[in-house]
Amino acid sequence: MGTSFGRGGATTFQQDLANADCILIQGSNMAEAHPVGYQWVVEAKLKGAKVIHVDPRFSRTSAMADLHVPIRAGTDIAFLGGIVNYILEGGREFREYVANFTNAPVILREDYQDTEDLDGLFSGFDKETGRYDASSWMYEGMEVSSGLGARMKSSRAGTGDVHGSGGAHLEHGRPPATDPTLEHPRCVFQVLKRHYARYTPELVEQVCGVPKQTFLQVAQALCANSGRERTSAIVYSVGWTQHSVGVQYIRTAAIIQLLLGNMGRPGGGIMALRGHASIQGSTDIPTLYNLLPGYLPMPHAGHHEHLADYLDDIRLPGGFFGNVDQYTVSLLKAYFGDAATKENDYCFEHLPKLTGDHSIFPVVMGMLDGWCKGFLLPGENPVVGSPNGRLHRRAMAKLDWLVVRDMVMIESANFWQNGPEIESGKVKPEDIGTEVFFLPAAAHTEKEGSFTNTQRLLQWHRKAVDPPGDCRSDLWFYYHLGRIIRRKLAESNDPKDQPIKDLAWDYPTEGPNQEPSAEAVLREISGWDAGGKPLSSYLQLADDGSTTCGCWIYCGVYGDGVNQADRRKPGSEQTWVAPEWGWAWPLNRRILYNRASADPQGKPWSERKRYVWWDEEQGKWTGVDNPDFNATKRPDYDPPEDASADAALDGSSPFVMQADGKGWLFAPSGLVDGPLPTHYEPWESPMANPLYGQQHNPTTETWDRPGNRYNPSEGHRGTENYPFVVTTYRLTEHHTAGGMSRTLPYLSQLQPELFCEVSPELAELRRLQHGGWATIITARTAIEARVLVTRRVKPLTVEGRTVHQVGLPYHWGPNGLATGDAPNELLAILADPNVHIMESKAATCDIMPGRRPRGARLDALVEAHGRGSQPEGTGASEGHKAGEAGGAPSGAETGGGSQ
Amino acid sequence: MSATTPLPTPTFGGGYADGEERPRMGFFTDTSICIGCKACEVACKEWNLVPSNPLEFKGASFDNTLELNADNWRHVAFIEQEVALHPVGDGTLTMADGGTAVTDEAHGRVRWLMSSDVCKHCSSAACLEVCPTGALFRTEFGTVVVQEDICNGCGYCVPACPFGVIGRREEDGRAFKCTLCYDRLKGGMEPACAHACPTDSIQFGPVDELRERAAGRLAELREGGVDDARLYLSEDGDGVGGAGAFFLLLDEPEVYGLPPDPVSTTRDLPGMWKAAAVAAGTLAAGVVAAFLGGRR
Secondary structure (H helix, E strand, O other), X not given: OHHHHOOOOOOOOHHHHHHOOEEEEEOOOHHHHOOOOOHHHHHHHHOOOEEEEEOOEOOHHHHOOOEEEOOOOOOHHHHHHHHHHHHHHOOOOOHHHHHHHEOOOEEEOOOOOOOXXXXXXXXXXEOOOOEEOHHHHOEOOOOOOHHHHHHHHHOOOOXXXXXXXXXXXXXXXOOOOEOOOOOOOOEHXXXXXXXXXXXXXXXXXXXXXXXXXXXXXXXXXXXXOOOOXXXXXXXXXXXXXXXXXXXXXXXXXXHHHHHOOOOOOOOOOEEEOOOOOOOOHHHHOOOOOOEEHHHEEOOEOOOOOOHHHHHHHHOOOEXXXXXXXXXXXXXXXXXXXXXXXXXXXHHHXXXXXXXXXXXXXXXXXXXXXXXXXXXEEEOOOHHHHOOOHHHHHHHHOOOOEEEEEEXXXXXXXXXXXXXXXXXXXXXXXXXXXXXXXXXXEOOHHHOOEEEEXXXXXXXXXXXXXXXXXXXXXXXXXXXXXHHHHHHHHOOOOOHHHHHHHHOXXXXXXXXXXXXXXXXXXXXXXXXXXXXXXXXXXXXXOOOOOOOEOOOHHHOOOOHHHXXXXXXXXXXXXXXXXXXXXXXXXXXXXXXXXXXXXXXXXXXXXXXXXXXXXXXXXXXXXXXXXXXXXXOOOOOOOOOOOOOOEHHHXXXXXXXOOOOOOOEOOOOOOOOOOOOOOOOOOOOOOOOOOOOOOOXXXXXXXXXXXXXXXXXXXXXXXXXXXXXXXXXXXXXXXXXXXXXXXXXXXXXXXXXXXXXXXEOHHHHHHOOOOOOOEEEEEOOOOEEEEEEEEOOOEOOEEEOOEEEOEEEEEOOOOOOOOXXXXXHHHHOOOEEOOOOOOXXXXXXXXXXXXXXXXXXXXXXXXXXXXXXXXOOOOOOOOOOOOXXXXXXXXXXXXOOOOOO | OOOOOOOOOOOOOOOOOOOOOOOOEEEEEEHHHOOOOOHHHHHHHHHHOOOOOOOOOOOEOOEOOXXXXXXXXXXXXXXXXXXXXXXXXXXXXXOOOOXXXXXXXXXXXXXXXXXXXXXXXXXOOHHHHHOOOOOEEEOOOOOEEEOOOOOOOOOOHHHHOOOOOOEEOOOOOOEEOOOOOHHHHHOOOOOHHHXXXXXXXXXXXXXXXXXXXXXXXXXXXXXOOOOOOEXXXXXXXXXXXXXXXXXXXXXXXXXXXXXXXXXXXXXOHHHHHXXXXXXXXXXXXXXXXXXXXXXX
């Protein structure tokens, strides 16, 4: 979404869903995973909205939807591309919106080549490096910033990292070559049309297994409910992000919402549902290796030696990302306080610099390869939650030290004592040399702080009870860790230690545990001016060191000296937008890009959908929400040639973070795998890509090494050993890796055991018994689960073949009350190249009745299955003989209907 | 079914002074908007410190609780169904029976009903009638509550309930069931389950008001083509005299595991005793007559 609109975050808020006339929920099980938020979808439905749920299985969300569309896991781009095609072929786009608010009119370079030309690749692909040179994707007449493009070729970090999430780098604010009539063959609009020309309803049926009629129902519903008088919303979650083409899924939805004119309007937008209570906050003030607070990119070693180099590189010519100087300098002042001065570049040199991809999977490989010696693991359970848990355990067993901070004894903390390899006797605790520290953590009720939820809303929460015993908050841990390290380094003259010594680390503490004041931290994040007065807007930030601000998008959360996140004015006492409950970034705007809710003249597109509009008398924008626009910029404002930053955007450019102010149908830069979403098959798939010769996303990050082998894909030998699609998902009753639910009796009793969901047809094919046991197997390992045979999972007809899907909720692990195998152990480690997120929603597997073997017999089973044979005496159920009815089938008998 | 004897008149009002009567309070559970999240089950157990269940996969769709009993006072039922396929109009989405459509014609349409079951707090509560110690009583809110410190664990109430709601705890011995959060009501709060329910499927309030609301909701659904929607236990004239906790269902009660025609099990007791008394009297008269006759 950052690439398409300028900010990576949900563009609306959950309450706004009640205004939608049609809601498409895809890549999400909203009722299951966001049950409280789902009440607004229910409200929309009560008001007559159509709710559509597209999902491989019929879940609790489907039960409440008007239409459920079963789809083959991993084919959403084909489905959504089909909708794009339906819109364009029939001229159903919201023309005025598209022509004015998107980059549809922009003309591209002559040397741009599409996947239609190159059988699944874009121009600029280097087979040797496996990476794209994006220069041919540029707008015509604009030069790719020489510095950036060249640098990106050499470093392992992709352009996705460098751009943070704030739209990508164009040299000038206004593209020189455009065609407002959208007819020019090389204009984005026509290129888009051509790119999706083959994504017909017939193709959707073929690839996704969705009958044509059903697909058309969805497309028609969206189109009928968009335009001036009506809006549709798209809701997605982890079902879209955890794919090797995850970012492109979201891009396709962005294209649809731009074409239909739903962005920035009430009841429209894209509701990105984050997978965790405050994970939005943990990307805003990031725990990600490649971002600084407020989505400023981390500097790169060798390219950004000085502050000026860095700022020149990331500064956009137009839009609010043109003001990066102010944001960065204020951030440095927050980090280093008085030590940061103009003379020393505000201590910019102290910031760590990237030398490549430091995301978690390369680091795990680094543990295996021996160069990563230590690991701090607060609040995460990779042994259950990450793919290929076994590889993670092996990796952590090679560390010198491991520190785990959590509320309960998670599997990643006691893997050395309780893991599957220990249980089977394959590995002994005394053989593991890692020194493991477990530091108990306080729960959210035992500490003060904020949550930033999925709609960018910060809500303060108070401490209800003191944490028991030695449990401490994360704030306490990091503050005192820093304090103690600084004390130890106080006498050091080593320049390496200077950054730590220069940190501004003086937070007030309170109570017998010396708990740092969370409010003090919030105040610093919000920022203050040279006189110590709290700031209320990032527009007040300066680049001369006079302002301090720990995160520019949060600037104002402590405006007027009031903890705005702590406001709790009841909804009954304010408008439906409820701006006085909590505080949303940026500047308490609830719907982003809301300038787009008014036409180019500043008038709402319709009374029914009015939200923000231009008040000629007062000479400013007004409405029910804080306008996401310069308050006094006229709708007919035409920027002068030499204008920069937001002054370079005209009065009709709602996407104020983008360099050109437009919503990007075509993304000329910012993504490493292509400017337009393209259907690629999941890395593990039973089908060949019906659209192109290029099977997979060519830039997918993979680690093909022992312990992480991939199932062969269609067309390769051995595909028939893993004939079924497997997908993972969540249940309402459990929480992620289970630490907070499988340890509680009331939740554990609701879903006590791991189970798989299979169709009656698959159960018959593989002789699975409802209520019995099944073993699910991939090239990595085999797990066991109880069997739930249900009609909610359907076999799909894909390219004339029957494709079966196996569903697994992923919450289980060996610790706690409700224990079981961890389904993510089945997955291999591979990732989306833009954001390094794992592909966990579509893989291949086999399934057979009975419990899995233990110990060495488990390895033998996995290995033999990969060879397509069944070893002696290692049948899926103890006591089954090789070749017996209950055992795994040999290569000849597959799930394919063509036999 | 026809009542051969009038039901015993329930006493509501709990002994308030004239002019200070309070309305009868209860639940309206609109199962058409239940998302099966089970927040009600958890909230109830947390508030009332109800013991947890053994950890066993039941295989009954997503339901591992299975029934109401002494340790389960809210129970979310999940019913997976295959409904006959209705022809689909052009460009319109199927919403004919409140269910949803899967797209494979060969398999018909899947529907997943979800419903949170609870003690009905019957107007004519058989459990209350048969309780020998008076532990079960009618509160000032019109609800039926077991007083834990009086219950002697005789278990008469268990078979008396036509819904199988109340049960005894094995180790403890006493009978337990939903109290409609009597303690919360006394504090002016709504029951824990109603408070936790995110979609307002569980609605708490004066029964009269709830009945009106339910009628409106039913009309709305019927107008929208949801012909299977119906209310359950919302009328005074049924076998338990209507209930303090009633439901909107999307199919027959049996589908949800509810008795279609519940009758208070004590309904016929007066008549039975009368009949027994008549029989005994006739027998006695016959014996006397035989002796008198014999002396002649």
